[in-house]
Amino acid sequence: MDLEAEFERAVAAERRVEPRDWMPDGYRRTLIRQIAQHAHSEIIGMQPEGNWISRAPSLRRKAILLAKVQDEAGHGLYLYAAAETLGADRGELTDKLIDGKQKYSSIFNYPTLSYADVGVIGWLVDGAAICNQVPLCRTSYGPYARAMIRICKEESFHQRQGYELLMTMMSGTDAQRAMVQESVDRWWWPSLMMFGPPDAESANTERSMAWRIKRNTNDELRQKFVDMTVPQAEKLGVTLPDPELRWNAERGHYDFGQPDWREFWQVVGGNGPCNAQRLAHRRKAHEDGEWVRQAAAAHAAKQAGRREEVA
Amino acid sequence: MNADNATDSVYDGLVDQEDAHWAFGTGFHEPLAGVDRAVPDVDRADLTAYCLMLGDDALVLSQRLAEWCSRAPELEEDVALANIALDLLGQARLLLTRAGEVEGAGRDEDALAYLRDEREFRNVHLAEIECGPFAGGDFATTIARLLVFSSWKLAQYSRLRGSADPVLAAVAAKGLKELAYHRDHAAQWTVRLGDGTEESHRRMRAGLHRVWPFLDELFTAHPVELRLPGVAVDPAGLRSEVEDVLAEVCRAAGLELPDAAPAARVAGKAGRDGVHTEAMGYLLAEMQHLHRSLPGAKW
Numbered sequence: 261m262d263l264e265a266e267f268e269r270a271v272a273a274e275r276r277v278e279p280r281d282w283m284p285d286g287y288r289r290t291l292i293r294q295i296a297q298h299a300h301s302e303i304i305g306m307q308p309e310g311n312w313i314s315r316a317p318s319l320r321r322k323a324i325l326l327a328k329v330q331d332e333a334g335h336g337l338y339l340y341a342a343a344e345t346l347g348a349d350r351g352e353l354t355d356k357l358i359d360g361k362q363k364y365s366s367i368f369n370y371p372t373l374s375y376a377d378v379g380v381i382g383w384l385v386d387g388a389a390i391c392n393q394v395p396l397c398r399t400s401y402g403p404y405a406r407a408m409i410r411i412c413k414e415e416s417f418h419q420r421q422g423y424e425l426l427m428t429m430m431s432g433t434d435a436q437r438a439m440v441q442e443s444v445d446r447w448w449w450p451s452l453m454m455f456g457p458p459d460a461e462s463a464n465t466e467r468s469m470a471w472r473i474k475r476n477t478n479d480e481l482r483q484k485f486v487d488m489t490v491p492q493a494e495k496l497g498v499t500l501p502d503p504e505l506r507w508n509a510e511r512g513h514y515d516f517g518q519p520d521w522r523e524f525w526q527v528v529g530g531n532g533p534c535n536a537q538r539l540a541h542r543r544k545a546h547e548d549g550e551w552v553r554q555a556a557a558a559h560a561a562k563q564a565g566r567r568e569e570v571a
Numbered sequence: 572m573n574a575d576n577a578t579d580s581v582y583d584g585l586v587d588q589e590d591a592h593w594a595f596g597t598g599f600h601e602p603l604a605g606v607d608r609a610v611p612d613v614d615r616a617d618l619t620a621y622c623l624m625l626g627d628d629a630l631v632l633s634q635r636l637a638e639w640c641s642r643a644p645e646l647e648e649d650v651a652l653a654n655i656a657l658d659l660l661g662q663a664r665l666l667l668t669r670a671g672e673v674e675g676a677g678r679d680e681d682a683l684a685y686l687r688d689e690r691e692f693r694n695v696h697l698a699e700i701e702c703g704p705f706a707g708g709d710f711a712t713t714i715a716r717l718l719v720f721s722s723w724k725l726a727q728y729s730r731l732r733g734s735a736d737p738v739l740a741a742v743a744a745k746g747l748k749e750l751a752y753h754r755d756h757a758a759q760w761t762v763r764l765g766d767g768t769e770e771s772h773r774r775m776r777a778g779l780h781r782v783w784p785f786l787d788e789l790f791t792a793h794p795v796e797l798r799l800p801g802v803a804v805d806p807a808g809l810r811s812e813v814e815d816v817l818a819e820v821c822r823a824a825g826l827e828l829p830d831a832a833p834a835a836r837v838a839g840k841a842g843r844d845g846v847h848t849e850a851m852g853y854l855l856a857e858m859q860h861l862h863r864s865l866p867g868a869k870w
Contacts, residue, residue, distance in 0.1 A: 306641040306649070313637050317862045318681045318870040319630075319664050323657060326637055330653035333646050340646075375861060375870075425870075432869035541641065545704075549644025551774070552710050555767025562766060 271472050276402040279345040287471055291401050292348045293362070294473065299339035300357045300364035302332045304538050308372040309381060317375055321425065325378060328418050335411050342403040358543040360530070365389075367454050369532030376429060376436075376443035382422015384444075384451040384489065390415050391485045392455065395475035423492065430497050437497075444493070445501045449519040455482040457521065486514050602745065603665060607737040610673055613799055618736065619674040620693065620795045621803050623683070624843055625731075625739070626666030627694035630684060631851075632720060633659035634858055635698065639713065642704040651756060655717070658749040662742060669738045681870075685862035689852055690845040696834070697785040699842070699851045707850070708781060711764050711771065715778035718757035722816045723789045725750040726809040735801045758820045765824025772825070779821070780829045787833030789813070793843035 263282050270277070277283055310329050316322035340350045356362040367385055372378065393415065396408040429436040456462055456478040468474035476484075486505075493500050504517035526532065610618065636656035643649040667680040678686075701707025702716045728750060731743035764775040790810040796803045821828050840846040862870075 303641075303646070310641045313640055314634065314857050315861045317685075317865070317868070319660065319667075319684055321870050322637075323660050323664070326640065326653055326657055326660070329640055330650055330657070333641075333649040333653070337646050337650070428869050433865065433867055435865055436868050545642045545644075548642070548704070549648075549710070551768070551770050552644035552648075552764070555764050555771030557767075558771075559763040559767040 271400045274398075274400075274472070276405065277400050278402045286467075287473070288346050290468060290471070290473060291404065292343055292346050294468075295339055295343040295346070295404055296348065296353045296356070297363050297365075299336045299343065299353065300362060301368065302336035302339060303357075304364045304368045304542060306332045307538055307541055308368055308370070308534075309378055311372050312375055312378050315375070316378075321375075321378075324421055324425075328382075328421065331414050331418070335414070338407045338410070342401075342407045345403045346401075354546060358539060358546055360539060363528070365454065366524070366527045366532060367450050368538060369527050369535045370447070370450050371534055373446070374439050374443055376426070376439040377447070379422045379425035379429065379440070380443040380447045382418050382420075383426055383492070384447050385454070386415050386419040386422060387489060388451045388454040388485050390419060391481050391488070395481075398472075398475060400472035423496070426496055426498075440496075441498050444498045448501050449523075452482060452485070452516075452519045453521075453524045453527075455479070455485065457524070458518075483513055486516050490514050602661065603738065603741050606741040608672065609737065611735045611802055613735075613802055615673055615675065617795050617798050618802065619670050621799055622666050622670035622673060622739070623691075624693040624793070624795070625742075626663050626670055626683070627692050628698050628720075628724070629659040629666060630663035631692070631694045631854065632698040632716075633657075633663060634854060635702070636713075636717075639704050644710055648710075652713075655749075655753050655756065658746075658753070662746050662749070665738075665742045665745075669736075669742070672738075681862065685859045689847055689855055692847065692851065692855070693843050693845060695785070695788050695842040696848050697782060697789065699854055700782075700785065700848055701850050702778070702781065708778065709774060710760075711774035712778035712781050714757050714760040714764065715775070715782045717753060718761050718820060719782055719786060719789075719813075719817065721750050721754040721757055722813050722820075723809060725754055726812045726816075727804050727806065730804040730808075734803070739802070754816075758823075761820050761826070762824040765821070765826040775824065776826055776829075779826065780831055783829040783831035784834040788836075788841050788843075791841070791843075795843075 264284055267277075267281075267283060267287075277287075306329050309325060309332075313322065313326050313329065316325050340353060343353060344350060353362065357364065367388075372381070390412060393408055393412050397405055397412055399405045399408065426440055429440050459477045459479045462478050469477070490500065490505065502517045504515060506515055508515045527535070530536075633656045636652050636659070639652045640649060640656075643652055663684075664680050667683045671678040671680065671683055697716060697720055700716070702712040703709045704713075708716075725747065728743040728746050732740055732747065734740045734743065761775060764771040766772070790806050790813075792805050792807050796805060818828055837846050862868075
């Protein structure tokens with residue numbers, strides 16, 4: 261029997277692939293790369309929002325933000341665990357991240373410059389992440405799909421919290437409303453970039469679609485996000501900074517302009533506003549913690565030795 | 572579970588108003604629902620001050636622990652330290668709310684957290700000093716502080732559970748479970764670091780030395796605490812219990828108890844009197860600046 265043909269048939273029939281099933285090396289590699297990048301994104305994503313925990317303007321907002329950033333660490337943990345079911349090692353994946361050999365979502369290379377950014381990240385960035393991730397709850401690899409169900413539920417909660425912060429700020433002072441609009445102006449285009457380059461330029465889309473790792477194209481998801489977000493922006497009372505944005509009754513969708521793809525490639529290429537800072541922060545935390553991890557391992561080994569002596 | 576239903580429900584989640592899975596009471600839905608809020612027949616200014624002492628201890632240490640977020644040695648520890656910071660923040664919110672209620676001047680938790688000046692904060696120095704991740708400490712120092720603080724608070728809350736103030740009693744009863752976990756977490760790390768490697772042993776010992784001079788203040792009663800018998804806990808009575816716990820943990824960790832002299836007070840005053848260390852001004856400047864920059868804003 262041809263294992264690869266059998267695998268292709270199973271995936272095409274929407275059967276879930278489990279860790280002990282045979283899978284093509286390319287499928288395994290693609291998944292490890294995608295899950296690791298997703299895990300790295302959660303971990304790097306702790307920084308832009310974590311930037312505001314110490315300054316959160318009310319104790320309730322501080323608790324919400326700290327809990328959210330904590331959830332991101334938790335998401336990183338389950339995703340690394342999902343990657344480990346494919347034979348990857350968390351320590352090696354972390355090394356690849358801090359050596360700049362594996363990427364994370366480029367959106368986190370933008371700075372958070374006001375408290376409105378905390379709300380806008382929840383609303384737009386988590387909103388875009390949900391559009392990208394909901395289809396992954398049906399992705400062909402079982403452990404990844406199951407992790408995504410839980411993550412998507414928590415992300416949707418974060419999105420609602422972010423939107424609620426913005427609604428509250430919009431009902432506050434003029435300075436707060438201006439702060440929200442300014443933040444939306446900065447984050448709108450990077451949020452659209454989160455779906456990746458246009459389909460015509462996306463290198464990985466076709467194969468990942470065939471393997472049912474990816475379920476929708478970048479452009480389909482981007483359209484879905486815009487359609488979902490425009491009414492929310494209207495309700496909030498902010499203007500999305502796109503002069504081409506309008507309803508197209510014929511298509512039944514909103515038409516919208518293109519982000520600056522040169523900026524996108526610049527940020528992806530490592531030259532975004534915060535790429536170096538984000539990696540340096542992660543690297544420092546990892547290096548500063550080295551002696552702690554060594555101590556924990558040494559203690560565990562001594563304990564095991566002592567138990568053996570007793571036995 | 573049907574996969575299609577599972578994914579569809581994620582979108583439903585956006586409008587779903589169910590907060591149940593949100594573990595840390597971020598919505599502040601009355602964790603003390605059903606608790607009698609009657610104010611006992613004592614001096615209100617004293618009781619307000621006492622609630623602030625307890626609330627500020629929790630708030631300020633929470634602020635310090637949250638500094639570790641995204642900087643911990645392992646992801647599991649990021650989650651754990653954030654969890655402890657959230658527990659303390661939850662306690663602080665209940666206590667500051669109670670302080671405002673007893674005071675009766677219309678100040679809520681945020682007015683008390685963000686609009687008081689340094690001299691009006693009544694936390695102990697141990698909560699505010701820098702113990703890492705930034706200058707002034709490292710993970711071992713943070714653990715040393717957490718071990719001392721949570722052992723002391725646990726002893727204090729276990730007595731406060733019997734307070735004549737029903738709200739303080741309820742906060743203490745709820746906080747005890749949390750503090751027991753915090754102490755256990757700190758004790759386990761103290762043992763791991765004390766026993767682990769030469770470097771971790773040296774750092775753990777240095778961490779204990781760093782925090783030990785602040786121990787004495789924890790057992791020094793402020794006049795307010797002595798004027799509220801039956802409501803407040805006299806901290807002098809906690810010393811032997813706390814010292815026994817610390818001695819036991821250090822023994823298990825293979826560490827000697829530090830022989831460090833108590834830090835001198837300033838003209839007899841310390842944190843409970845609103846006289847703080849130099850670190851406190853920076854902590855408050857950072858915590859309060861945004862709230863104060865936008866007066867009248869809604870958050």
